[in-house]
Amino acid sequence: MRAVEIIEKKRDGDELSPEEIRFFVEGFTRGEIPDYQAAAFLMAVYFRGMTPRETADLTLAMAYSGRVLDLHDIAPVVVDKHSTGGVGDKVSLVVVPLVAAAGLPVGKMSGRGLSFTGGTIDKLESIRGFRVELTVEEFREQLRRVGAVLCGQSADLAPADGKFYALRDVTGTVPSIPLIAASIMSKKIAAGADAIVLDVKVGNGAFMKTLEDARALAQRMVDIGSALGRRVVAVISDMNQPLGEAVGNALEVKEAIATLRSDGPRDFREHCLTIAAYMLYLGGRAGSVAEGRRLAEETLSSGAAWEKFRALVAAQGGEVEQIEEPERLPRARLIREIPAPADGYIVEMRAYEVGMAAVALGAGRTKKGEPIDPAVGILVHRKVGDPVRRGEPLFTVHANAEERLAEAQAWLSRAVRIQEAPVPPLPHVYETIPAGIG
Incomplete structure (x- = not known):
């Protein structure tokens, strides 16, 4: 099997076999296939697309290019969520402790912002001392002890995705639905997720500008999850205007704190409750989305979600006094x-x-x-x-x-x-x- 033959096959619009996809991903990850051939492969996919089966195989090959976590000794069902990026999107800061406080452990690995979209890790670093880089062992221990983790992506999880994304960013191949879907889902599979809630943004402030494109991306990711035996729900939500009121790292942390304390902007609170409801339902803590919504509301109003956030910040070395008195943030x-x-x-x-x-x-x-x-x-x-x-x-x-x-x-x-x-x-x-x- 040769890399150039795989590139030519995809260039001509033919369907790649699982073995060909795995060969290419493994070879590129090990450094045996050079960047210029990987770039040619990405451009061929960009123009020719991939079938749902090819996209699922690409996702699996990328997920298993590194370590794949098994967290079932900590939680019988591992639930994760992912946003495709937006402006004022600080949902993870609220949803992770909220769902964890409702009895479903959540260990989430997040990224940094690029261009007009913010990143959860950047927001958390507004809190003095907060450690965003954890080893896999530290991640597991905190998940077991606290029930909630928010940290950066481990370098040994889905390393193929990191290598492919660096090339996509400089070769004009970022806006490809199969490549976006495989990138997102490979990281979720590698992080051990059994059930995944996808927050697919659409509009002026999102990467998917039209409902048609957002629907296509959402459907492709749901199909991948189903093919790989995961429970997946995609929520297509508006990003034609900022979510909440705050845009900017410490300002968004303050808004998340206000929401955890039963305050905060109505649209942001509503969005957090929606995502939490689906997570609680997929994770088996609620028998329906409506029941998940009621549980999320009760957990938020009781103060349990706020206490879980305090515990999370303390566990990762953050200065708890800063979040207790948000005016002390930058x-x-x-x-x-x-x-x-x-x-x-x-x-x-x-x-x-x-x-x-x-x-x-x-x-x-x-x-x-x-x-x-x-x-x-x-x-x-x-x-x-x-x-x-x-x-x-x-x-x-x-x-x-x-x-x-x-x-x-x-x-x-x-x-x-x-x-x-x-x-x-x-x-x-x-x-x-x-x-x-x-």
Whole structure:
């Protein structure tokens, strides 16, 4: 078997066998297949696509390119969740301790932000002392002892995905549904997940811009999970405007804390409860999604989710006093309000432009490894459908440099559109796949 023959076969639109896919993935992971051939393979997949069976085989080969965790000595069913990325998406900070406090251990490995999308690991590093890098043994021990873990992806889990993604990022092959699906699902399989809730974002502030594309990606990932014997639900949710009010690392931690303390923005709280309900249902803690929702609400209102978050932070070396008094988290020097330019109703509050404003402030990065400023960010005070009067604050910008503030203001001026006639609010969730579950 030769790598070039596999590339040519996919280039010509033919279906690859499981053995050919495994040969290529293993050879690339070991360094026996060079980057230029892997790049050619990725471009062939980008243009020719993959069948559901090929995508499942690619996922499995990538998952087993490194260590695959077995956590069944800790929990009979291991549940995970994944978001495809968005602006103001700090859901894991709430959902992991919430579901764990409801009796279902959750060990989640997350990533860093890139471009306009935020990363859970960056947010957690706003807490002084918080350790995001754990060994697999530390991960297992904390999951057993605390029932909740939030850390970075272990380097020995699905190493093929890391190598392929680095190439996709520089060869224009990122927006490929089979490659995205295999990347996400291989990491979940390697991390030991039996059941997976996928939060597939759609809209201006997401990688999937249309409902058709989001549905195709969601269906492909659900199909992969089913083919590999996992229980999977995909929730297709809106990302045409930021989720919650806070965009920026320490600001988002503060908003997550407020939500765990039974406060926080209504749309963000609703989203967390939705994802938690599906996790509790798939994990067997609830007999239906509706029952999972009731359990999640009770756990949140009782304070148990907040206590679990405190325990998680303490276990990973974070300064608990900072989360007990959120004003002690990093704070920006310059705080400016941006007023509404006219009376009317918010028609657009574009998530992409808000996300890029946060990047301009230093809250995000334009390339991997770039340092970020945990203190800066934006508070979004109005959502689509809300009435607004001229002069009322639309945004509060937290900055540490005047020139960055000016650049962020330019982005935010393009984020909002106001009109005289009222418009309905945007939907929270468009659909779930498979339909009618629960």
